[in-house]
Amino acid sequence: MKRILEVRGLSKIHGHGCPRCIDSTGPEVDSNICPHCGAVVAAHDISFDLHEGEILGIMGESGSGKSTLVKTLFFDETPTVGEVLFFDGERQWDLFALNAAEQRWLRNHRFGMVYQNPHLGLNFKVSAGGNIAERLLMSDLSHYGEIRERARQLLARTEVLPERMDESPKQFSGGMQQRVQIAKALATQPPLLFLDEVTTGLDLSVQARILDLILEIQQELGTAMIVVTHDLGVIRLLTGRTIVMKYGRVIESGLTDQILEDPQHAYTQRLVASAL
Amino acid sequence: MNPGYELPLDEAAYSFGFLDEYAKREVRRTILKAICIPGYQTPYASREMPMGRGFGTGGLQVTLSLVGPGDTVKVIDQGADDSVNAVNLRKFIELTCPKVDTTEHTRDASLIQSRHRVPEMPLTEAQVLVLQVPYPDPLVVVEPSEARRKVMHGEGDYSRLLTKLYEDIVQFDEITISHRYPTRINGHYVIDPSPIPRYDVPRLHHCPALILLGAGREKKIYAVPPYTRAEPLVFDDVPFRTEDFRDAQGQRRACARCGTRDSFLDELIDDDGNKLWQCSDSDYCNSQLASGQDSTREVAQ
Amino acid sequence: MGYVAIKGGGRAIAGTEAALESLRCAEGEAGTPLSLDAIEQQLRLLTSRVVSEGGLYHPRLAALAIKQMQGDTLEAAFALRAYRSTKPRLLDLPLQETGPMRLIRRISSAFKDIPGGQMLGPTTDYALRLMRLDLADESPEAFRAVSRRFLDGVDEATLPDSFPKVVDALRHEGLLLPLERNATTAFDITRDPLVFPVPRSAALATMARAETGSLLAIAYSNMRGYGDVHPTIAELRVGYLPVMLPHPVSGEPVEIGEVLITECEVVAMYEAQEDASVEGDGTENQTSPPTFTLGYGACFGHNETKAISMAILDRALQKGMRDGPSNPSEDPEFVLLHIDGVDSMGFASHYKMPHYVTFQSDMDRLRTTRDKATAAPKPQGDSA
Numbered sequence: 034m035k036r037i038l039e040v041r042g043l044s045k046i047h048g049h050g051c052p053r054c055i056d057s058t059g060p061e062v063d064s065n066i067c068p069h070c071g072a073v074v075a076a077h078d079i080s081f082d083l084h085e086g087e088i089l090g091i092m093g094e095s096g097s098g099k100s101t102l103v104k105t106l107f108f109d110e111t112p113t114v115g116e117v118l119f120f121d122g123e124r125q126w127d128l129f130a131l132n133a134a135e136q137r138w139l140r141n142h143r144f145g146m147v148y149q150n151p152h153l154g155l156n157f158k159v160s161a162g163g164n165i166a167e168r169l170l171m172s173d174l175s176h177y178g179e180i181r182e183r184a185r186q187l188l189a190r191t192e193v194l195p196e197r198m199d200e201s202p203k204q205f206s207g208g209m210q211q212r213v214q215i216a217k218a219l220a221t222q223p224p225l226l227f228l229d230e231v232t233t234g235l236d237l238s239v240q241a242r243i244l245d246l247i248l249e250i251q252q253e254l255g256t257a258m259i260v261v262t263h264d265l266g267v268i269r270l271l272t273g274r275t276i277v278m279k280y281g282r283v284i285e286s287g288l289t290d291q292i293l294e295d296p297q298h299a300y301t302q303r304l305v306a307s308a309l
Numbered sequence: 310m311n312p313g314y315e316l317p318l319d320e321a322a323y324s325f326g327f328l329d330e331y332a333k334r335e336v337r338r339t340i341l342k343a344i345c346i347p348g349y350q351t352p353y354a355s356r357e358m359p360m361g362r363g364f365g366t367g368g369l370q371v372t373l374s375l376v377g378p379g380d381t382v383k384v385i386d387q388g389a390d391d392s393v394n395a396v397n398l399r400k401f402i403e404l405t406c407p408k409v410d411t412t413e414h415t416r417d418a419s420l421i422q423s424r425h426r427v428p429e430m431p432l433t434e435a436q437v438l439v440l441q442v443p444y445p446d447p448l449v450v451v452e453p454s455e456a457r458r459k460v461m462h463g464e465g466d467y468s469r470l471l472t473k474l475y476e477d478i479v480q481f482d483e484i485t486i487s488h489r490y491p492t493r494i495n496g497h498y499v500i501d502p503s504p505i506p507r508y509d510v511p512r513l514h515h516c517p518a519l520i521l522l523g524a525g526r527e528k529k530i531y532a533v534p535p536y537t538r539a540e541p542l543v544f545d546d547v548p549f550r551t552e553d554f555r556d557a558q559g560q561r562r563a564c565a566r567c568g569t570r571d572s573f574l575d576e577l578i579d580d581d582g583n584k585l586w587q588c589s590d591s592d593y594c595n596s597q598l599a600s601g602q603d604s605t606r607e608v609a610q
Numbered sequence: 611m612g613y614v615a616i617k618g619g620g621r622a623i624a625g626t627e628a629a630l631e632s633l634r635c636a637e638g639e640a641g642t643p644l645s646l647d648a649i650e651q652q653l654r655l656l657t658s659r660v661v662s663e664g665g666l667y668h669p670r671l672a673a674l675a676i677k678q679m680q681g682d683t684l685e686a687a688f689a690l691r692a693y694r695s696t697k698p699r700l701l702d703l704p705l706q707e708t709g710p711m712r713l714i715r716r717i718s719s720a721f722k723d724i725p726g727g728q729m730l731g732p733t734t735d736y737a738l739r740l741m742r743l744d745l746a747d748e749s750p751e752a753f754r755a756v757s758r759r760f761l762d763g764v765d766e767a768t769l770p771d772s773f774p775k776v777v778d779a780l781r782h783e784g785l786l787l788p789l790e791r792n793a794t795t796a797f798d799i800t801r802d803p804l805v806f807p808v809p810r811s812a813a814l815a816t817m818a819r820a821e822t823g824s825l826l827a828i829a830y831s832n833m834r835g836y837g838d839v840h841p842t843i844a845e846l847r848v849g850y851l852p853v854m855l856p857h858p859v860s861g862e863p864v865e866i867g868e869v870l871i872t873e874c875e876v877v878a879m880y881e882a883q884e885d886a887s888v889e890g891d892g893t894e895n896q897t898s899p900p901t902f903t904l905g906y907g908a909c910f911g912h913n914e915t916k917a918i919s920m921a922i923l924d925r926a927l928q929k930g931m932r933d934g935p936s937n938p939s940e941d942p943e944f945v946l947l948h949i950d951g952v953d954s955m956g957f958a959s960h961y962k963m964p965h966y967v968t969f970q971s972d973m974d975r976l977r978t979t980r981d982k983a984t985a986a987p988k989p990q991g992d993s994a
Contacts, residue, residue, distance in 0.1 A: 133460075134463070134464050137464065137466075138464075156472075159472055159473075159476050160476060160479060162475075162479065163472050163475055163476045163479070166471075166472055166475045167468050167469060167471075167472040168468075170467075170468035170471040170472060170475070171466065171468040175471075175544055175545050176544060176545040176546050177475065177478060177544035177545075177546050177547050178546050179546075180475065180544075199479050199480075323696055324696060327695070327696060328695055328696065329695070329696055329697060329698040330698070331698050331699070332695065332698075335801075352803035352804075352805050353803055354799070354800060354801050354802050354803050355803070356695035356800075357688065357691035357692045357694065357695050357952055358692055358695065359689070359692035361688075361955070361956035361957075361959045361960055362952060362953045362955075362956025362957055362960070363956045363957040363958075363959065363960025363961075363963075364956065364959070364960055364963065366956070386963070386964065387964050387965075387966045387967050388967065391620065392964055393622060393623055393963075393964075394963050394964070396620045396623055397623055400620075400623075424963075425965070425967040425968060426967055443957070443960070453943075454806075454943060455806050455943055455947075456806040456807060456943070459805075481979045481982070481983070482979070482982045482983075483975070483978055483979050483982060485975050485979060486975070487968065487971035487972045487974065487975040488967070488968040488971040488972070489968075504965075504967070504968045505967070506967055506968070506970065506971040507971060508971075526953045526956060526957055528803045528804070529803075550978075552970065552971055552974040553974055553977075553978065573967070573970075574970075575966050575967070575970060576970055576973070589966070589967055589970075
């Protein structure tokens with residue numbers, strides 16, 4: 034399988050930091066706050082690969098650094114150190130060596146993001162169709178009829194009724210809003226999608242249908258995904274490989290089946306045991 | 310404060326073009342930059358003029374910085390030379406720029422300052438058109454922060470503005486922008502072409518004259534250089550439409566005064582409550598009358 | 611046809627000038643024209659507003675502008691600004707010290723006792739706002755006697771020359787950060803456009819020229835709860851600032867005159883000097899010891915409301931520039947682009963100008979969309 038993303042030594046420290054930050058934080062000391070300088074080591078020395086069409090899970094509690102990780106990859110945050118290569122067909126992008134305009138271009142054209150909070154991913158002042166149109170218009174599509182047809186198809190694919198495409202997503206249920214977000218993220222047919230706690234807070238039945246939809250899309254389009262969640266059920270259902278994070282460090286990684294069957298780290302063992 | 314201090318009465322006389330020379334030079338530098346980057350809103354330190362912000366102080370600073378002895382200036386507002394604001398600005402130019410001629414004839418002018426209209430008479434390479442601008446940035450409807458708008462302009466990212474047009478068509482089956490129609494210059498920057506009607510937008514395209522747009526209150530100058538592309542922002546399959554001057558039978562209305570059928574018309578209501586249409590460009594109307602093109606007058610009456 | 615276009619503005623404009631002038635002189639035979647001295651002295655606070663909002667310290671011209679504009683401060687400040695546009699900038703003023711100001715008033719609400727003492731001076735703060743009907747028909751003799759009596763028996767030698775500044779004491783104690791001497795010259799808003807983000811000196815200069823009411827309104831929004839500055843006035847001083855210029859030959863600073871200014875320094879609640887915000891984890895950074903923060907306001911003339919409003923907004927804007935604005939008064943663009951009297955008043959006035967062409971264009975759009983709406987009900991979710 035071809036690699037799509039190569040993450041090497043990615044770290045994010047909030048605050049100035051001091052030479053003792055790294056040794057004084059992490060799962061061993063049960064903290065991500067440096068007792069010497071007060072800096073927060075949100076993520077440290079994260080490395081992994083992602084392959085085309087693969088779904089990778091990142092699991093951890095709040096404060097583990099899992100959200101920091103995807104925010105950094107989606108350019109919502111700047112890393113302190115680290116290198117990320119993105120392989121897109123013939124092209125290869127060194128993400129943090131790009132200028133702001135190139136980063137925005139990648140964000141708008143080659144990446145997709147679905148947030149837990151639909152307000153972050155959708156513009157509630159325009160219709161559901163308009164939200165998708167905005168992303169299509171970024172990629173220089175300028176035929177009204179085509180834009181509308183594409184938006185209708187995308188909404189149909191994510192099971193949003195086409196009759197409702199001219200309504201504001203404000204009037205939609207939480208599950209529907211996530212479907213519109215997914216449609217919007219897919220509008221430019223990105224090879225890479227980030228999903229940040231997308232089902233958190235939804236009813237169980239709604240959750241299940243959205244997870245099904247994500248799986249179907251991955252199978253149809255071969256989109257590679259990074260799924261961030263604290264929910265073992267989501268990990269089990271969606272992902273092939275998983276990274277477990279705690280206090281900014283990777284404490285365990287491998288095939289999801291293996292991690293769930295035979296967790297190595299005490300923390301992962303507790304997580305798996307409590308979910309059973 | 311300082312009682313007894315006497316006013317320097319000899320200072321009452323103003324220098325040529327009102328502004329001090331440093332200020333004029335700065336405006337000219339800004340204009341050069343604006344011409345070099347067609348459509349880019351070039352910031353400058355707009356000076357206070359002795360008329361209200363919004364009354365054409367931006368255009369006036371451009372005009373006063375460019376004008377010199379030997380120039381002939383025409384000032385119009387709503388297409389007319391004798392509307393109050395045009396008269397006021399012309400009077401001010403006459404007062405502060407001795408040896409500069411003023412005219413009402415588009416053909417004779419080397420510099421035309423205008424509010425809300427592009428003259429009907431085709432402009433020439435020898436002419437400069439200065440448009441007065443209240444709101445320079447077409448993105449302000451989708452993004453209130455100027456800092457963020459600057460980035461969007463720089464990257465040519467007009468997707469949110471186009472989304473607004475999309476939403477318009479969804480809701481009204483028409484683009485509802487009436488004037489100040491967003492116009493892309495030379496394939497990159499989208500400008501607010503000032504509150505000219507849509508009728509005037511295609512007339513900016515490849516215009517032989519230099520077009521300068523001055524926003525005094527918002528402190529920006531931008532340009533459509535001669536023979537430069539100026540294209541209204543539209544979808545490929547939704548045509549750009551100018552104002553419709555057809556009557557119920559689909560006939561193009563004629564000017565009630567000169568009879569022409571090819572000008573932008575003002576809609577008027579006479580004392581008896583009847584509607585009339587008349588050229589908004591008064592010089593054009595007069596010249597049509599003078600050239601005896603009144604064969605259609607009977608129709609108009 | 612019989613229709614005559616309602617145009618021909620030249621004569622109409624001449625008419626407005628005459629009508630305006632006739633109202634200025636409407637007292638008729640019994641009237642006395644206002645003297646500039648009377649405006650400058652008796653309406654000193656009005657003159658203060660105009661020199662400050664006009665951005666030109668020329669009280670005499672300000673008095674003339676007030677007379678000419680019939681008391682409209684916006685118009686008078688405007689005339690002063692337009693006059694200023696005709697003058698070249700000859701030099702950059704070096705940094706001026708307000709310590710040596712010749713004060714007529716200084717107070718601190720932070721300390722009961724301050725070095726040099728509180729000096730209430732001329733203020734209406736504690737005056738009862740009762741109508742003084744005796745002023746309605748004041749005799750010139752009584753009027754002239756007032757200033758004679760006030761200065762009677764004052765030994766000028768006993769008056770202090772200057773007072774130490776209250777904030778210097780706080781700095782000495784380390785409760786305020788030491789003053790950073792900024793080597794770069796201050797931003798000149800009359801020569802450079804504001805392109806955001808702007809330095810603090812650009813914000814201060816814009817506020818110093820701002821319209822008093824606009825500045826007050828936005829500062830008030832912060833005081834009421836759309837913000838959290840919670841200021842205490844460390845010092846408010848009103849007085850004459852000696853303006854120092856380097857001598858063209860020797861380079862030594864020489865006093866070239868003095869300007870009346872109002873200066874206000876507010877001390878706001880402390881915060882730790884942290885550099886990064888912490889997200890999600892609910893933890894706080896511990897770094898250098900907390901200090902008070904300072905807001906600075908100063909303007910030409912005697913205008914305490916303006917100086918206080920400016921100091922509060924300076925503090926609010928510093929916060930907004932650092933952390934991002936969480937309300938309008940912390941947003942530099944929002945504040946600085948909406949407080950200029952000349953800009954805002956001019957734009958409000960311009961709506962009175964003809965808008966025939968744009969309105970014609972508006973009507974065309976409305977008619978077209980109405981026609982479409984009545985012609986056929988739009989199919990839901992269909993492509994055009």
